């Protein structure tokens with residue numbers, strides 16, 4: 016049976032299992048490094064949707080010393096891990112928020128990122144969240160979503176799980192995987208520019224869009 020979105024992230028067993036293998040996922044570092052290339056070094060305000068233990072913000076802050084970041088997540092266990100990672104770093108704030116609800120009022124951002132999180136939301140909410148992201152980005156701002164996407168066939172889905180050396184029984188019950196094409200189309204329809212899949216390996220993909228500047 017499918018879990019409610021976010022439900023499984025309330026258990027220590029699930030969270031520990033994910034955090035224990037996050038670094039071992041093949042090719043993940045490669046995809047993340049492409050994301051880092053597309054976030055300007057002078058990014059000032061960065062929002063991370065479904066930040067988990069702050070993995071992506073940790074990578075971003077290494078060479079973005081001016082960055083002021085907010086990481087949102089629903090899981091108290093993940094937020095605790097993120098707070099531990101960023102202890103003493105006041106420019107990085109982690110906030111409890113369930114992404115099934117509209118984003119809280121946080122002001123504008125020049126970059127919005129996400130990693131392996133939005134696929135836990137129902138498709139309709141993915142779409143409305145992309146629209147909210149567009150609205151809170153500054154003109155010229157970047158949205159970079161490093162995501163677990165759907166395979167076009169069951170065979171390729173099984174091949175992905177084999178490639179990451181995970182039994183299919185370990186598939187997150189809250190996964191609501193969606194293909195790359197639909198998500199790119201949505202981003203274009205919402206008004207993002209330069210929309211493309213900037214990197215992909217099996218079910219891991221980096222989807223990027225830029226909010227147009229008023230002067231084009």
Ligand SMILES: C[S@@+](CC[C@H](N)C(=O)[O-])C[C@H]1O[C@@H](n2cnc3c(N)ncnc32)[C@H](O)[C@@H]1O
Nearest residue numbers: 021024065066067070089090113114130132135
């Ligand atoms: C696979 S983990 C990825 C965490 C982190 N971004 C990373 O790259 O390691 C998925 C994250 O999405 C969060 N998440 C799932 N559903 C959510 C929801 N409805 N609202 C906010 N966060 C959610 C989980 O708590 C978890 O931290």
